[in-house]
Structure formats: C-alpha cells, structure tokens
Amino acid sequence: MGRPPRFSAEAILDAALDVLPDGGLDALTIGRIAGRLGAPTGSIYHRFPSKSVLIAHLWLRTVLRFQEGFLDALDHPDVDEAVGRVVRHMLTWSRECPGEGRLVAEHWNRQGDEDWPEELAVRMSTVDGRVAAALADHCERRYGAATPDRLYAARFALMHLPYAAVHVHLLEGTPQPPVLEHITTEASLHALAAAG
Amino acid sequence: MGRPPRFSAEAILDAALDVLPDGGLDALTIGRIAGRLGAPTGSIYHRFPSKSVLIAHLWLRTVLRFQEGFLDALDHPDVDEAVGRVVRHMLTWSRECPGEGRLVAEHWNRQGDEDWPEELAVRMSTVDGRVAAALADHCERRYGAATPDRLYAARFALMHLPYAAVHVHLLEGTPQPPVLEHITTEASLHALAAAG
DNA sequence: CCCGTTCTAGAATAGCGGTTCGCCAAGGTC
DNA sequence: GACCTTGGCGAACCGCTATTCTAGAACGGG
Numbered sequence: 001m002g003r004p005p006r007f008s009a010e011a012i013l014d015a016a017l018d019v020l021p022d023g024g025l026d027a028l029t030i031g032r033i034a035g036r037l038g039a040p041t042g043s044i045y046h047r048f049p050s051k052s053v054l055i056a057h058l059w060l061r062t063v064l065r066f067q068e069g070f071l072d073a074l075d076h077p078d079v080d081e082a083v084g085r086v087v088r089h090m091l092t093w094s095r096e097c098p099g100e101g102r103l104v105a106e107h108w109n110r111q112g113d114e115d116w117p118e119e120l121a122v123r124m125s126t127v128d129g130r131v132a133a134a135l136a137d138h139c140e141r142r143y144g145a146a147t148p149d150r151l152y153a154a155r156f157a158l159m160h161l162p163y164a165a166v167h168v169h170l171l172e173g174t175p176q177p178p179v180l181e182h183i184t185t186e187a188s189l190h191a192l193a194a195a196g
Numbered sequence: 197m198g199r200p201p202r203f204s205a206e207a208i209l210d211a212a213l214d215v216l217p218d219g220g221l222d223a224l225t226i227g228r229i230a231g232r233l234g235a236p237t238g239s240i241y242h243r244f245p246s247k248s249v250l251i252a253h254l255w256l257r258t259v260l261r262f263q264e265g266f267l268d269a270l271d272h273p274d275v276d277e278a279v280g281r282v283v284r285h286m287l288t289w290s291r292e293c294p295g296e297g298r299l300v301a302e303h304w305n306r307q308g309d310e311d312w313p314e315e316l317a318v319r320m321s322t323v324d325g326r327v328a329a330a331l332a333d334h335c336e337r338r339y340g341a342a343t344p345d346r347l348y349a350a351r352f353a354l355m356h357l358p359y360a361a362v363h364v365h366l367l368e369g370t371p372q373p374p375v376l377e378h379i380t381t382e383a384s385l386h387a388l389a390a391a392g
Numbered sequence: 393c394c395c396g397t398t399c400t401a402g403a404a405t406a407g408c409g410g411t412t413c414g415c416c417a418a419g420g421t422c
Numbered sequence: 423g424a425c426c427t428t429g430g431c432g433a434a435c436c437g438c439t440a441t442t443c444t445a446g447a448a449c450g451g452g
Contacts, residue, residue, distance in 0.1 A: 002398030003448040029439060040401045042442085051440065106302075108367050149375045156361070156379060164360030165352070171304050179345045179391065183352060186390035187383040194382035195375065198428030199418040225409060236431045238412085247410065 017099035094166035153195030213295035290362035297366040349391030
C-alpha cells in the first residue's frame, strides 16, 4: 500500500558513494547526493532523519561489506598465507571501491560523536565483534594463546598496516605500484613475528 | 611605525593548534581560533587573507618542524639504527604534539586544492625536497643504489608505516601501548628488506 | 470512487561560519 | 600636535547547506 518509492535507501547510499571520490566528505552534501540521483533534497529526508545518520548507515554498510572479504581471507588454515590474503584483499578492495575507501579514510570511525536512533547505535556497537573474534582466533592459531600485546599486534599487522599501504593512494588518487603487495605482506608478517 | 600588534601570526597558529585536538578540522573555525586567543575574528584577517591560507601555513610549519627530527633521526650512520630512530621520533612526536598530529591526520596534504599567494605556493612545492633527498640517500647507503621500487619502499617504511602506527591513537585519543615501538620498527625494517 | 498511507517535489527556513567594512586606537615622524 | 601607518574591534554581509513544510501524486483496500 502507498505510493511506490522512486528512491530506495540503498540507491541513496550508492549515490553518496558516487559523490565521495571527488571532493571527499567535505563535498558530500545532501544537495549533491540528491543531484546525483536526480531527486529533490526533501526525498532524502524520507529515508534518513539526518545527514549524520545517512553517513553512519553508509559507513556501516561499507565496513560490513569490507569485513566479508577480510574475514574470509583471515580464515585460511595457514596463518602466514592468511596474512598474504588479508593484504591482497585490502589492496584490491581499495582499488575497486574508491568511494568506500575515501569514506573510511576521512570518516575513520566516529562512533559516539552523535546520538543515533536506537537500532543504529546497536548495530554500530556490535560491528567490531566478528573482527575481534577473528583476530583472537588468529592469535590462538599463530602463537598458541592470545595476549593483549599479541592482539594489538594482530590488529596492527592485519588492519592498520595494510590500510596504511592504501591510504595515501586513496587520498591522492594515485595508482598502487606492483611492489606494494610484497612490501606490505612482509611488513605485516614481521609485525606479527615481533609480538611472538 | 604603526600600532604594535597584539596578535602575531605565530600566536594565531598556536591558538589554532590548541583548538585542533578537540573536534578536529571540522571544528576549527575562525571564530573558535579567535575565541581561544581572546581576539575578534577580524584580527585574524589582518594576518591571513583566508582560512585556507592560515591552515596551509599551519600545515607548513608543522611539517617543517616534524622534518627536523625526522631528518636528524634518518641521518644516523647505521642504517638499521636510523630506522629505529625514525620510528621512535614519530611515536614521541605524536605523543607530544597531538594538535599537529591531528592536523596531519585529517588534512593530509592537500596541495593544489586551492590557489595560494605566490610565496606560499613556492614553499609548499619545495617542502618535500629535503625528505626526498634523505630517502634517496638512505637507499644509496642501504642497497648501494636507489631504484623507484626502493624509493617507494623507503617512503612507505619510514613515513607511511610509522605514521600508521600513531594514526589510530591520534584520532581516537588513546595512548600508545609500549609494544608499539618494537612492532613498528620490525615491520619497517622488513618492509625495507622486502625491496632489496 | 473515497480514504489512508507512502512518497515525491521543491520552495522556504534557519543557522553557521567565512569574509568584509567602517571606525577607532596607538605608535612613529615631521 | 597634525598626520601617516599598522592594527584592533566587532557588527554586518553573504553564501552555502542541513532541515522543514506544504502540496499533491500514486497506490491498495473497502
């Protein structure tokens, strides 16, 4: 019942992603999102109560999608091979999803800056759970047991470090050189070794 | 001749740095800078023609200051020891200068986004020169000769990677754990080794 | 075919923040 | 002391963008 929607929430998020690569978060305005979609600004507010909630949803969707491939890569039985796969996933992801990459680069994770509707807040607070579990599991398999230092090293080696490898290319729009994968993998492996 | 200034350019930049840690670049407004200084907004414009030029100056000062310690650390005769020192410099710098760190984290390097007054544009375009030379020199000493891949690796291992180590702490305001230095140093060393 | 509901549509509103302007103050010089 | 120069001061201006509001359109059900 009711008039059929012309602009779904997903379509709006997609339009936001399209806008993101040129100009970044500063240039991401409701007007531009609507423009990209051929919609009036008012329609955006039928789906999202505010811009910050819109961005939060976009961030959530982005992170969850990224985590699919990440968790999959990390799941490989050989722990060292898993590292290589995680690195490769990060590199290809940032190549194929510049909009998402740009979002993560600039927005990072601003949980708690605002007060979101209940449902969103819950999803936000649970988003890191799967990854934390996977990292703990990786520590178990690699070291035999997880300690705070090892967990920290795992997070650094498997997330922050590979992310650093693509960060500059995301922000500057330059292509990744072929060596990048090898350099990054080696660095990550030895970051993990350093916490042994 | 003329009325003596109450607010020097340096003082304005310092005030901007004070504002930066809480709220980041989005919260860095002319009004807030002036407020922190106890000055009216108009006075800011006696020193800087626009906000973007102000930020450019602040960025420039920040980078040049950082480079002092960086170049000094990199200058050590033992190439591996130099890496350790570079990493340590990055870690202590970000601990002691959260405002500067936050600026770099959020502003990165947006050269070319705007058109600056001649003098600023020149300084901007030459800022990377010393570092590029130092990295090339490091490659010479480490590998015997510099190649594009090795230069890329050096920049990654000595700048992007150590920066990644502090990035999350800068944005989230969390303290660096003691392991961080060791992990980062090992990762950097092996990133360099991977380009051998 | 009337009604409630879900949406589109886009003009109007509100407020923030950069920038400008006019005026006055405080030194120096003649 | 008149005057020139450099600055402080803060109100006013202006554009931009999030957000709201009012009207009306498209659909399903009774």
